[in-house]
Amino acid sequence: MNRPFRDWRAQRVWIVGASSGIGAALAQALLAHGAHVALSARRADALAKLVDGTEIAEAATVLPLDLGDTAAFASALDRMVRDWGGIDLVVFCAGTWAPMAAGQLDAAAITHTLAVNLQAPMTACATLVPKLLAQGQGAIAFVSSVAGYRGLPRSAAYGTSKAGLSHFAETLHLELAPRGISVYLINPGFVATPMTATNAFRMPALITPDEAAEEILAGLARSAFEIHFPRRFTFWLKLLRLLPYRAYFPLARRLTGA
Numbered sequence: 627m628n629r630p631f632r633d634w635r636a637q638r639v640w641i642v643g644a645s646s647g648i649g650a651a652l653a654q655a656l657l658a659h660g661a662h663v664a665l666s667a668r669r670a671d672a673l674a675k676l677v678d679g680t681e682i683a684e685a686a687t688v689l690p691l692d693l694g695d696t697a698a699f700a701s702a703l704d705r706m707v708r709d710w711g712g713i714d715l716v717v718f719c720a721g722t723w724a725p726m727a728a729g730q731l732d733a734a735a736i737t738h739t740l741a742v743n744l745q746a747p748m749t750a751c752a753t754l755v756p757k758l759l760a761q762g763q764g765a766i767a768f769v770s771s772v773a774g775y776r777g778l779p780r781s782a783a784y785g786t787s788k789a790g791l792s793h794f795a796e797t798l799h800l801e802l803a804p805r806g807i808s809v810y811l812i813n814p815g816f817v818a819t820p821m822t823a824t825n826a827f828r829m830p831a832l833i834t835p836d837e838a839a840e841e842i843l844a845g846l847a848r849s850a851f852e853i854h855f856p857r858r859f860t861f862w863l864k865l866l867r868l869l870p871y872r873a874y875f876p877l878a879r880r881l882t883g884a
């Protein structure tokens with residue numbers, strides 16, 4: 627389905643959204659496995675802190691940027707390709723989450739969520755995909771969410787953005803995999819990161835960012851299109867996904883207390 631990543635030595639990986647949480651843990655795991663890793667996000671200090679003074683610093687490149695800035699993305703990509711002589715994997719991990727009930731839709735928060743979670747990776751791909759096609763190989767991984775599987779309460783903006791991102795990943799995979807470009811869809815369940823730290827509800831099967839990073843590496847080695855975890859949680863969500871609406875809506879209300 628996709629090209630499997632089993633040996634990370636000398637692989638050239640760019641992670642956008644690497645300053646904290648899942649992206650930071652993934653960057654550190656990849657560096658520990660011998661990859662060259664470029665780390666991007668808006669906070670330059672947080673990125674530098676992850677690698678400065680460590681054994682892995684030599685293989686790391688800190689490239690601060692806002693993913694929504696298409697010109698900054700294009701010039702960073704040019705720099706990576708020039709310095710490395712090509713690129714093997716780009717991971718879109720940047721994201722934002724704000725709970726939003728249907729009775730309290732907030733126009734500014736909707737715009738921001740869709741811009742960061744959906745529009746920014748899509749417009750970045752308008753620059754990235756032609757480069758990967760020109761080099762004849764490469765891979766893209768989108769960190770989406772199980773929140774994109776079906777409608778969920780308080781997830782009006784976030785869930786919608788992730789459903790759109792997953793759809794985009796499916797579309798790219800259909801068209802690009804036969805042309806030698808791998809496309810991965812990563813769907814985490816709950817991970818304890820700054821993003822979820824203020825959640826007031828119980829988060830079932832919560833895992834650490836390091837565990838999430840290990841799941842992602844295992845998924846990339848398996849070469850499956852979708853990497854979802856932890857399975858003790860995503861198994862049930864996948865079952866819910868199969869239900870007809872007349873069964874799903876009452877069950878989802880009961881399970882989430884909506």
Ligand SMILES: NC(=O)c1ccc[n+]([C@@H]2O[C@H](COP(=O)([O-])OP(=O)(O)OC[C@H]3O[C@@H](n4cnc5c(N)ncnc54)[C@H](OP(=O)(O)O)[C@@H]3O)[C@@H](O)[C@H]2O)c1
Nearest residue numbers: 643645646647648667668669692693720721816817819821
């Ligand atoms: N935690 C979970 O339970 C969970 C579950 C499913 C999916 N996810 C997804 O996993 C991804 C990582 O989230 P996380 O949980 O690790 O949260 P996090 O620690 O808050 O990380 C979010 C990352 O996105 C970066 N970012 C945000 N806006 C950006 C922008 N405009 N340009 C560039 N970078 C930007 C942040 O860095 P700066 O602030 O420095 O820019 C940070 O590095 C997100 O896409 C999230 O939706 C998380």
